[in-house]
Structure formats: C-alpha cells, structure tokens
Amino acid sequence: MLDKTYRPAEVEREIYGAWERSGAFACRSDSSATPYTIMMPPPNVTGSLHIGHALNFTLQDILIRYHRMRGFDALWQPGTDHAGIATQMMVERQLELEQSNRHKLGRDAFVERVWRWKAESGGAITRQLRALGASADWSRERFTMDEGLSAAVRKVFVELYKQRLIYRDKRLVNWDPKLHTGISDLEVENHETKGSLWYFKYPIDGETGAFIIVATTRPETMLGDTGVAVHPEDERYQQLIGRHVILPLVGRRIPIVADTYADPATGSGAVKITPAHDFNDFEVGRRHELPLVNVFDADAKLNDEVPAAYRGLDRFVARKQIVADMEALGLVEKIEPHTLMVPHGDRSGAVLEPRLTDQWYCNAAELAKAAIAAVETGRTVFVPKNWENTFFEWMRNIQPWNISRQLWWGHQIPAWYGPDGTIFVEESEEQALASAAAHYGKPVGLVRDPDVLDTWFSSALWPFSTLGWPDPTRELRRYYPTDVLVTGFDIIFFWVARMMMMGCKFMDDVPFRTVYIHALVRDERGQKMSKTKGNVIDPLELIERFGADALRFTLTALAAQGRDIKLAASRVEGYRNFITKLWNAARYAQMNGCTLVADFDPSGCKVMVNRWIVGAIAETNTRVAQAIDEYKFNEAARVLYQFIWGTFCDWYLEFTKPILSGSDEGMKAETRATTAWVLGETVHLLHPIAPFVTEELWKHFAGRDMLIAARWPSYEAALLDPDAMAEMNGVVALISAIRTARSEMNVPAASEIAAVHAVGAASAARIARHQEQIRRLARLKDLAPVAAAKLPALTGKSVQVLVEGGTVFLDVADTIDLAKERVRLIKEAAAVDAEIEKIAGKLENQQFITRAKPEVVEEQRERLDDARAAAERLRTAISRIGAS
RNA sequence: GGGCACGUAGCUCAGCGGGAGAGCACUUCCUUGACAUGGAAGGGGUCGCAAGUUCAAUCCUUGCCGUGCCCACCA
Numbered sequence: 001m002l003d004k005t006y007r008p009a010e011v012e013r014e015i016y017g018a019w020e021r022s023g024a025f026a027c028r029s030d031s032s033a034t035p036y037t038i039m040m041p042p043p044n045v046t047g048s049l050h051i052g053h054a055l056n057f058t059l060q061d062i063l064i065r066y067h068r069m070r071g072f073d074a075l076w077q078p079g080t081d082h083a084g085i086a087t088q089m090m091v092e093r094q095l096e097l098e099q100s101n102r103h104k105l106g107r108d109a110f111v112e113r114v115w116r117w118k119a120e121s122g123g124a125i126t127r128q129l130r131a132l133g134a135s136a137d138w139s140r141e142r143f144t145m146d147e148g149l150s151a152a153v154r155k156v157f158v159e160l161y162k163q164r165l166i167y168r169d170k171r172l173v174n175w176d177p178k179l180h181t182g183i184s185d186l187e188v189e190n191h192e193t194k195g196s197l198w199y200f201k202y203p204i205d206g207e208t209g210a211f212i213i214v215a216t217t218r219p220e221t222m223l224g225d226t227g228v229a230v231h232p233e234d235e236r237y238q239q240l241i242g243r244h245v246i247l248p249l250v251g252r253r254i255p256i257v258a259d260t261y262a263d264p265a266t267g268s269g270a271v272k273i274t275p276a277h278d279f280n281d282f283e284v285g286r287r288h289e290l291p292l293v294n295v296f297d298a299d300a301k302l303n304d305e306v307p308a309a310y311r312g313l314d315r316f317v318a319r320k321q322i323v324a325d326m327e328a329l330g331l332v333e334k335i336e337p338h339t340l341m342v343p344h345g346d347r348s349g350a351v352l353e354p355r356l357t358d359q360w361y362c363n364a365a366e367l368a369k370a371a372i373a374a375v376e377t378g379r380t381v382f383v384p385k386n387w388e389n390t391f392f393e394w395m396r397n398i399q400p401w402n403i404s405r406q407l408w409w410g411h412q413i414p415a416w417y418g419p420d421g422t423i424f425v426e427e428s429e430e431q432a433l434a435s436a437a438a439h440y441g442k443p444v445g446l447v448r449d450p451d452v453l454d455t456w457f458s459s460a461l462w463p464f465s466t467l468g469w470p471d472p473t474r475e476l477r478r479y480y481p482t483d484v485l486v487t488g489f490d491i492i493f494f495w496v497a498r499m500m501m502m503g504c505k506f507m508d509d510v511p512f513r514t515v516y517i518h519a520l521v522r523d524e525r526g527q528k529m530s531k532t533k534g535n536v537i538d539p540l541e542l543i544e545r546f547g548a549d550a551l552r553f554t555l556t557a558l559a560a561q562g563r564d565i566k567l568a569a570s571r572v573e574g575y576r577n578f579i580t581k582l583w584n585a586a587r588y589a590q591m592n593g594c595t596l597v598a599d600f601d602p603s604g605c606k607v608m609v610n611r612w613i614v615g616a617i618a619e620t621n622t623r624v625a626q627a628i629d630e631y632k633f634n635e636a637a638r639v640l641y642q643f644i645w646g647t648f649c650d651w652y653l654e655f656t657k658p659i660l661s662g663s664d665e666g667m668k669a670e671t672r673a674t675t676a677w678v679l680g681e682t683v684h685l686l687h688p689i690a691p692f693v694t695e696e697l698w699k700h701f702a703g704r705d706m707l708i709a710a711r712w713p714s715y716e717a718a719l720l721d722p723d724a725m726a727e728m729n730g731v732v733a734l735i736s737a738i739r740t741a742r743s744e745m746n747v748p749a750a751s752e753i754a755a756v757h758a759v760g761a762a763s764a765a766r767i768a769r770h771q772e773q774i775r776r777l778a779r780l781k782d783l784a785p786v787a788a789a790k791l792p793a794l795t796g797k798s799v800q801v802l803v804e805g806g807t808v809f810l811d812v813a814d815t816i817d818l819a820k821e822r823v824r825l826i827k828e829a830a831a832v833d834a835e836i837e838k839i840a841g842k843l844e845n846q847q848f849i850t851r852a853k854p855e856v857v858e859e860q861r862e863r864l865d866d867a868r869a870a871a872e873r874l875r876t877a878i879s880r881i882g883a884s
Numbered sequence: 885g886g887g888c889a890c891g892u893a894g895c896u897c898a899g900c901g902g903g904a905g906a907g908c909a910c911u912u913c914c915u916u917g918a919c920a921u922g923g924a925a926g927g928g929g930u931c932g933c934a935a936g937u938u939c940a941a942u943c944c945u946u947g948c949c950g951u952g953c954c955c956a957c958c959a
Contacts (some may be wrong), residue, residue, distance in 0.1 A: 584922085
C-alpha cells in the first residue's frame with residue numbers, strides 16, 4: 001500500500017540508482033533505432049547547480065526521456081568545462097589562504113594542483129545533476145581537457161593556423177589588470193558609471209596664453225597623449241591644424257592633426273589622442289603616424305614612461321593627482337558631471353584597460369560565413385525564431401576573436417619559437433622540433449608560447465570532439481549532427497555561434513538542427529539573481545523541500561517561449577501539491593483494488609464514464625506530444641495538470657465511486673481495470689517532466705520493467721469517443737449548475753435535498769443514465785423526471801436551475817429568499833439577453849452572412865438558438881416567482 | 885544610436901482574428917473513508933493608448949506611452 005503522502009527525498013536517490021544500474025541512460029550506438037542527440041552544455045567544473053542550470057537540464061531531460069520513450073536511440077552527451085579563468089581563480093584563492101601563490105609554485109606544480117582540485121571536488125555539479133534526475137549517458141562523460149578533446153583542440157588550432165585563419169597580431173586588446181590577461185570583446189561588460197568630463201587647456205607651442213581645450217573622462221591617460229585631433233572642417237581650429245601643443249605635466253611637444261574622428265559637436269570639438277590606451281585613438285594615431293606611448297604596466301599602474309612624480313601610482317590615484325596638478329597650473333577650464341559606460345571584466349569585475357600586446361587571433365569573419373549561410377538556408381533553425389536576428393546581427397559584424405589568454409590553466413597554445421623568433425605551430429613538440437630542424441638545417445632548442453586558449457575555443461568543438469573527432473568513430477558518424485541544442489540566450493555568441501563556425505568548418509555540417517533558446521530565471525520580482533543581491537534561489541534547497549519533480553514541473557510549467565521566468569518558492573510548493581494529488585489518486589485506486597489487467601482493451605469499454613476517460617487520455621497524449629514536439633513545454637505541463645487534476649481526480653474518480661461501491665460486478669471490474677490503465681498511461685505521459693514520482697507509482701502498479709525504458713503510448717483514433725465526451729460534459733455542466741444554485745441560495749452542502757427535472761428527452765435519458773453520479777455529486781436525495789406542466793409550484797422553499805434542454809427544480813428544506821432568487825435569475829437573464837443582442841446583431845449583418853466562413857455563421861446561429869432557449873426558460877422561471 | 889521582447893483579473897502568466905482563461909491570492913461554506921499539500925461555490929478584467937486593415941480585432945499593421953534585455957558608442 002502506498003504511504004499517505006509521497007516523500008520524494010526517500011525515493012529519489014533509490015530510483016536514480018536503479019535507473020543508472022539498468023543502463024537506461026546509455027545510448028545504443030549499435031542499435032537500428034534512429035538516433036536522437038543532445039549535447040549537454042558542459043557546466044563549469046567549478047560550478048554548482050543554479051536555477052538556470054535546473055531549467056536548462058530539465059528541458060533537455062524532458063526531450064531525452066520523451067524521445068527515448070518514443071523509441072529513439074537517445075544520446076544525451078554530458079561533461080564539464082575546464083573554465084580556464086574561473087578555475088584558475090578558484091585555486092589561486094586557495095593558495096592565497098595558504099600564504100602562497102601560483103608564482104611561488106611554478107607553472108607545472110600549479111597545473112598539477114588544479115588537476116588535483118578537479119579530481120577531489122570537480123564532480124559536485126554532476127552529482128547535483130543526478131539529484132535533478134538528469135538521465136545523461138554518464139558512461140560517456142567528457143571533460144574539455146581530456147586527452148582526446150585536447151588533441152582535437154591542437155589539431156583545429158594547427159589547421160586553422162596553416163590556413164591563416166589563426167594568426168598572431170599586435171593590437172590593442174581589452175586587458176584585465178587584475179587577472180593579467182587579455183580577454184575577448186565578449187567578455188567585456190559595460191556598466192553605466194557616473195563620472196566627470198574634465199576640460200583641460202593644452203598650451204599652443206610658440207605662443208603664450210593660447211590654448212586648445214580638450215575634454216576627457218580619463219585624465220590619467222593624458223600622460224600618454226601623442227596628439228590632438230580636430231575636425232578638418234571645424235572653422236574654430238583651422239589655423240591650428242599642423243601646429244603643436246606642449247603636453248602639460250609631461251612637456252612633450254605633440255601635433256594638432258585634422259581627423260574626421262573629432263566631432264565638432266562633442267566636448268570642445270578637439271580631442272586628445274592617446275593611441276596606446278584607447279581603441280579609437282589607436283586608429284587615429286595609425287592614420288597620422290603618431291607614436292604610441294604606453295604609460296601603464298600590467299597592473300594598470302603608471303610605468304617609467306611618465307614623469308617621476310607619477311611613477312608607480314595606481315591609475316585612479318594618478319587621476320586625482322593629475323587633476324589637482326592641472327588645477328594648480330590653472331589649466332582646468334571646467335569640470336562637468338558625465339555618465340559614461342565603463343568596461344569591466346566579466347570574471348574579475350576589474351575596470352579594463354586597452355593595452356597593446358601580442359595575442360593570437362582567429363579570423364571569425366571568415367568562419368562565420370558558412371555558419372550564417374546555414375541559418376539562412378534553415379539547416380539550423382532557432383526556436384523561437386526571432387533569435388536568428390540576434391545571431392545574424394552579431395555574426396555579420398563579427399570582429400577578430402582574441403583566443404589567447406595569459407593564464408596557466410587551459411590548453412597551452414601549440415606554438416613554439418625558434419632562436420630567431422620563427423614560429424612553429426604543430427600538434428606536438430616533437431613535430432615542432434622536427435619542423436624547426438628542417439627549417440634551420442640543424443636541431444635547435446624551442447620555447448613554447450606560454451599562453452593558453454580561450455575556454456570557448458575548446459567548447460566550440462564540443463559537438464564533435466566528444467564523439468571522438470578527429471578519429472572517424474562510429475559515434476561521430478551516428479550522432480553528428482545533433483538534433484537540438486538547448487541553451488540560454490546569454491551564450492548564443494560565446495558558444496552557439498562558435499560551435500556553428502567550427503562545426504561547419506571541420507565537420508562540413510552544422511552541429512545541431514535546432515537551437516532552442518529558453519528563458520532566464522529571475523526572482524519573483526523579476527530581478528536577475530545574484531549572490532550580491534542575495535536573491536538567489538537554490539534549486540538544491542527546493543529539491544530537498546519539495547522534491548525534484550515539483551521543481552521540474554514548476555520550471556516546465558513556467559517555460560513559455562520568449563518570456564523570462566519569475567520564480568518563487570511558493571510556486572514550487574503549489575506544484576508539489578499537484579504531485580501529491582497524483583500520488584493520492586493512485587493510492588485511492590490501489591485501495592479500491594484497481595490493478596492493471598494484462599489483456600485490457602480500452603476500446604472495449606462499455607461503461608460511458610470509462611469510454612469518456614479513455615478518450616480523454618488519448619486526447620491528452622496527442623496534446624502533450626504535440627506540445628513537446630513544438631518545444632511548448634509549458635503547454636505540455638498545463639495539459640497534464642488539467643487532465644490529472646481537473647478531469648481525472650475531480651470528475652472521473654468521483655463518477656466511478658458509486659460503481660466501485662455498487663453491486664454490478666461487470667461494471668466494477670471494467671472500471672477498476674480502466675482506472676488502473678488510465679493511471680498507468682498517465683504516468684507514462686507525465687514521466688518526462690516528473691520522472692521520479694511516476695517511476696515510483698509505476699513500480700507499485702506494474703512492478704516490472706521500469707518506466708524510463710517504457711514506450712510512449714500510442715492509441716487508435718477510435719479511442720476518442722465524441723458521444724461520451726458530449727454526454728459527460730453535459731453531466732458535469734448539470735452538476736455544476738446545481739452546485740452553483742445551492743451555494744448561492746446558501747443550502748448547506750451537507751443537506752441532501754430532493755429535486756425534479758423537466759427536460760427534453762435527450763437530456764432526460766442522460767440524467768437517467770447518470771442518476772446516481774448526479775445525485776451523489778450534487779447531493780440530491782432524489783432526481784425524478786416530471787412533465788413541464790407539472791413542475792411543482794414555487795413554495796418559497798425551492799430553487800429553479802436552468803440546464804441544457806430544461807429545468808431542474810430543487811426542493812430546499814429551509815425557506816429561501818424569493819426576492820434574492822428573483823435577483824439571481826434576473827441577473828442571469830440580463831447576461832443572456834446581452835449575448836443574444838450581440839449575436840443577433842451579427843447575424844443581421846448581411847456582410848457577416850456573406851463574407852464570414854459558413855461554419856462560423858452556423859456556429860453563431862446555434863449559439864443564438866441556445867441563448868434564446870435559455871432566455872425563454874429564465875423568463876418562465878422569473879414569471880413563476882412573480883406568480884407565487 | 886541600432887536591435888529584440890514585453891504591457892491581458894490583486895500577483896505570476898497562458899491564449900491570439902469570430903463565446904475573455906489558468907495557477908496563486910481573496911471571500912463564503914465543508915473534519916462526506918484518496919488527498920485540508922484537500923473539496924464546493926464566488927467576486928474581480930473598457931486584454932497599455934490611438935488610428936488603420938477586416939463582415940468581425942485582445943489577437944494583424946502603424947504610431948504613441950511604459951517596462952525589460954542585447955549590441956554599439958559617447959573625447
């Protein structure tokens with residue numbers, strides 16, 4: 001017997017273990033089934049499960065479980081990402097606690113230390129994924145720094161280098177002074193910051209008391225100024241073009257140049273040019289051959305290029321000092337408040353500095369061409385489709401991708417330098433040495449490039465490197481291209497676009513047919529969750545409190561396309577109640593001896609309610625399947641919720657109670673079998689979303705093969721029974737109408753009252769067939785047919801209920817307020833009259849008759865007839881009150 | 885500045901050319917043997933505003949107002 005309440009914590013671990021042991025998660029690469037593949041976006045090895053992961057992995061698990069049940073050879077390829085910067089930072093923090101640092105350790109020992117950390121603590125995230133119920137093929141788990149994946153990285157790097165799609169370049173890069181590494185444009189986060197705009201006076205060379213005014217938001221960079229630019233057509237400055245200024249504090253003589261970059265309408269119209277510390281200035285400097293004066297060191301402290309007074313100062317300290325010194329010299333014209341966008345590193349949060357360095361770049365614009373074409377031609381589609389715009393927008397304006405990082409943890413760049421600086425890019429040191437020997441005509445020593453690759457470089461290869469590429473494995477042939485990628489919009493550029501580029505380049509085909517972009521999970525007020533705000537909702541805590549199924553169902557129910565999810569614990573609680581409801585329904589069925597009957601044929605049901613529920617589950621199946629096929633996860637959840645709670649529990653189980661407690665053994669047997677069968681089907685349909693509770697229930701009912709390995713039900717169309725549907729809907733409407741009347745007339749729910757009805761033949765037959773159910777659910781002592789003319793007189797102790805095809809007359813024990821009853825009926829009549837007027841108006845419109853679709857016109861006619869009949873009955877009822 | 889969304893019941897959101905929906909919250913009633921993590925009933929909305937298209941607009945188009953996000957840039 002099932003426990004009174006479902007305790008998820010107790011069963012989930014056990015069930016997960018059973019699934020894993022059964023081998024149900026594993027793909028079957030030797031089977032003849034059609035493959036269905038999802039590449040799991042590898043979470044950072046340092047990560048722990050956050051609510052965004054929970055959504056992401058729940059949706060993938062739904063797709064995988066659903067397709068597995070549909071008979072596909074489902075592969076959900078899991079793994080983790082080495083997350084260069086994040087992981088290195090984490091281990092460095094540990095070293096800090098030990099009063100050590102990576103430099104004391106040395107590179108090899110440090111990398112060794114990171115590997116040790118990974119071995120000891122790197123599995124947290126995958127354990128948490130298991131707690132969520134993720135049915136990934138753990139036997140195929142990969143790590144982006146596994147030997148195989150690293151070999152793929154080296155091969156791709158070497159091939160792109162040889163095709164000149166990877167190259168080394170010296171240009172300004174976004175430099176993180178805290179992490180001491182360059183990063184890519186994508187890793188820059190601009191934050192609006194309140195600052196100032198300082199107007200400085202630069203003295204004109206050769207004149208006294210003549211100045212040109214430049215405005216700046218970053219005074220500290222003036223030490224690196226090597227020019228001043230004005231617009232060539234700016235009349236104010238015509239006579240100054242070609243002349244020079246003496247850079248204050250430094251004393252350097254720098255030219256005034258004409259360049260269209262200077263905007264006459266901005267600031268003073270003249271702009272100071274610091275080519276080594278500003279991306280725009282760099283270009284201007286290049287056009288006018290201005291020298292680059294780098295004034296910062298790697299920490300963004302002022303270096304020896306600046307006057308002694310400023311050397312070694314932090315850039316922000318220097319800013320204050322410079323402003324003070326300029327003011328002392330009387331060279332500050334004015335200071336205006338100014339808000340500007342300041343670039344920060346997405347990992348360190350440090351304010352970035354543009355810095356001139358040698359870095360490795362990837363020609364993304366070239367690689368993007370095939371990826372763009374693939375989306376244009378629909379070989380890969382985005383769901384929702386509007387994300388394609390975002391993809392195109394970025395891909396069509398893509399900049400060179402800085403792929404080198406000045407870190408120690410990651411894939412070290414396979415490039416070696418000879419004594420004269422010649423670069424040898426090879427897949428191994430041996431090959432590099434051989435190439436060098438051939439190049440120099442003798443063996444030479446080489447120095448390897450110390451940099452590592454951007455983490456996203458290796459994850460870009462994930463869809464094929466995990467399948468064994470570059471070896472032509474069976475898995476690679478079978479599972480590539482994958483079916484769908486499920487991810488958040490925040491990594492379209494970081495990851496999706498790059499996988500597209502690399503897949504098209506090295507596999508000659510897209511990495512996935514569909515990209516499903518899901519929402520962002522926010523807190524209940526719509527704020528982005530963050531540790532600093534303290535509004536983080538921990539999925540593991542929710543799993544502990546409510547169970548994994550409740551969390552999964554909640555996220556699924558809220559996962560509407562194109563809208564962010566606002567999550568609150570109370571919502572999870574609500575869906576936990578839903579899980580409990582299902583559990584109790586099953587418990588009830590079990591208590592009533594409802595057991596699965598081996599040769600049960602649902603299409604052979606004779607009892608109307610059974611035919612009805614069987615048809616309803618068939619319809620539910622179709623709707624759930626369609627919703628999942630269309631990635632409308634919220635729709636699938638809604639349909640199931642409504643069926644289980646609103647149809648099966650609220651009505652079917654109530655309808656069948658008289659049968660189960662009755663004496664007709666045939667009906668009883670059929671009903672028990674049907675109840676068990678419907679429950680069995682229900683847990684199948686719900687399993688992808690709520691795998692644990694359904695598996696547990698299935699165990700109790702079927703006691704044999706696990707649900708995870710079961711087939712998705714398919715039914716004959718004949719199971720849908722429109723007659724049963726119409727009949728039971730009518731009964732439901734009748735009961736609801738009586739209940740409403742009782743409630744409004746304050747008839748106590750406990751009191752059984754007598755009723756008679758005067759309705760048409762069809763409705764009368766229906767009432768007769770479901771007499772017992774109606775009496776039970778509407779709490780009637782009796783419900784007898786009577787001729788319309790012989791309806792009892794209103795005594796002040798009765799209520800009239802208008803139903804389809806007639807009137808039900810309720811005999812109320814206590815006196816009711818006739819005036820109130822009259823008001824009730826008049827209110828109802830007014831609503832019906834309004835509807836009649838609306839529909840009649842429509843039908844009188846000749847344009848409507850001729851131009852609307854015939855079935856629409858017919859539908860409106862029927863509605864009008866119904867409304868008129870209802871109005872007629874209401875009028876009769878009202879007049880009967882008036883007469884009494 | 886460019887782009888993408890979103891404004892529907894108190895809240896969170898579905899729906900999307902012909903009858904305004906759900907969950908939660910709220911009010912009233914109910915310890916009826918599956919379930920109080922429950923049952924029954926109810927109140928509550930000019931579907932942001934304005935034009936247009938249409939026989940018909942919450943739904944399509946345009947504009948406006950408001951909100952959010954992404955990208956770029958502002959010396």
